[in-house]
Amino acid sequence: MTKQLTGAEIVLKSLLDQGVEVVFGYPGGAVLPIYDSLFKQNSIRHILVRQEGGAIHAAEGYARSSGRIGVVLVTSGPGVTNIVTGLTDAMMDSVPIVCIAGQVPQHLIGSDAFQECDTTGITRPCTKHNYLVKDVNKLSSVFHEAFAIANNGRPGPVLIDIPKDVQFAKGEYLESDKIFIPKHRLFDPNIKDNEKQIYESCKLIANAKKPIFYIGGGCINSGLKAAHLVREFVKETGAPATSTLMGLGVLQSSNKFSLGMLGMHGMYEANLAMHDCDVMINIGARFDDRVTGRLDAFSPNSKKIHIDIDASSINKNIKIDVPIVGDVASIMIQTLNFWKKNKYSTDKNALALWWKKIEEWKKVQCLHYEQKKDGIIKPQQAIKRLYELTKDKNTIITTEVGQHQMWAAQYYKFEEPNRWLTSGGLGTMGYGFPAAIGAQVANPEALVIDIAGDASILMNMQEMSTAVQHRLPIKIFILNNEYMGMVRQWQELLHGGRYSESYTDSLPDFVKLAESYKAKGLRATKASELDKVIKEMIETDNTVIADICVDKEENCFPMIQSGSAHNEMLLNKYQTQDKQAAEKGKILV
């Protein structure tokens, strides 16, 4: 007979068996047995956060910067409800997370016990899958399946709810190789007819006059190899390529085929090229509304190829001509083989004309801004200088959500994947700082910078304590305009400049705030001080808050307003949108 272990010991053994090194969590009554086993071992490091919401974003940052699975440990009731935002965020952005939650003992379930909540019920729509484990003997198999599901197919969060009595009960542990997971519970990579679809797509690309690649976060989730294969295929065809917010870094910014980001605040040339193209090759993106703009005017004259591991992404928003379901890396290998074997090539003359047109659009210089030498700091300038002073370092950028996020996406140039962590789908303010904690834990040697806004950073400010406790030298680079900048911008453009509740009054003194946590606080108020502050920030071997006081009413341009099409971009606030479209756009988000 095998040795009997307690549920809590099985939890730890399962984590070890899965190669987990770090757990982000917060203790409480219903997880005390697990914390007790954690205390008795030295293999797994626990990062104590200051609120559970911070733990799950940290796990997201850990997962996305390392390509591994992020693990979260929280207690029942409020512990669980606090991570719901992070679970939804991970669900939307396809981040592999395993979350372990404590639950009240089984005999109390349903009795409205202290710190009881319907965990599986609450988290069902915001996880890929969740479990309530009632039998200690099933605990190890649940864990191994949970790790497989989180990482398999389109990645996502999985939650395991463990009643306290199960943590105490004794049962049998099974190693991961002794577990059988039925085929239907995982993604099945053997898709029928993919060869035919790849043939169709190659034919379309070879005959295209105005092709464009539309690259998404799926190319990052598929692993480093996928990014290199995508680069190879783009080079092979010579077609222009644009990237979503989540896909930044797949193609190097310096890559001559790269047009930069597309979408609501994307590059002028990228959006116009998407609108005018005749063949669109979507690799691992999902036609999000921030990308497509008005759907009935989205790239009206193109044939669309869509490579996605999630079959439900295909034809969800946009009708696809050639869908290919599968992992980016494996589809790219097949495509490249097929393309080379059959000596396909693109129409060089047509492509030359296409590039000529794109070069003309580039002349618009949509990211142009003016910075007075000793004047107030333009937020664009702050990011640009940050990029220039950190580009030769091993840098990971995280962001919160809002104007600063878009400026970071526009002005910070990424050369590699997994270096850019931002909340794309859910748009979670407060994501960036805890994500930076996770990224720094996973990459102790890296320079991790959270580009933040003054409003967003306050949403998870308490994690300063976490960063300092664990000696994580994260740099928080706040573009401080004393507004919720993006809200203010929409109010200016759509609501007659009535800035309802978008001014953040009574902001803390961020320098003193940093000092009170025994971190370093820095401030720049003039353009001439910017470089000095950035350099000092980089050189400081401690957590730093750099409070960059920027132009308060700067807007983020270019912009496709909601309800508009790709070719109806606004380049500055003096351009006004078509009245009717603006009215229609108002009801959108």
Place this chain on the structure above:
Amino acid sequence: MNKSNKSVYDSPTIVSETQRHILTILVDNEPGVLARVIGMFSGRGYNIDSLNVAEVSNQHLSRITIVTQGTNEVLEQIQTQLMNIVPVHSVTNLQKEGSSVEAEVALVYMDINEENKKKAYQICDFYRARKIENEHNSVIFEIAGASERIDTFIKDISKVTEIEIVRSGPVAISSITKDKEE
């Protein structure tokens, strides 16, 4: 009216019309599986006209039959979203398969007296509704068959007597020779 618009964003030009579809979903019979399936419908704004679920074999499998309305595009979304649910084995759209047999069961309580008895029993006889004996000697009939047939039965019988009715909603099965299901 196109009911399928699930968000405020304009949908791409929808070419097909809204139709009734019967989906049959084979799932692992584990806690919460029904909530996952119907949660997908309510969460994404799809309609359920009727729902039926029961264990179908001794291998811990359940069959869920759902009647819904939607365009082909919406149905494609529903099917792929359902397939993303971990305990789901397979989803079949019987409307798309073409040939299927469907049936539902209705129990009908009738207020029978000397006056309407003859006529009511005639109708029941005509529709092959079967009287269910019970300890209180209430008049309860059971009718099984296609939903349309039950509809007309109800229409006819309610002309002669007060009734109370419980319907199961349809279950359906493909009548085409099929590959073995996993």
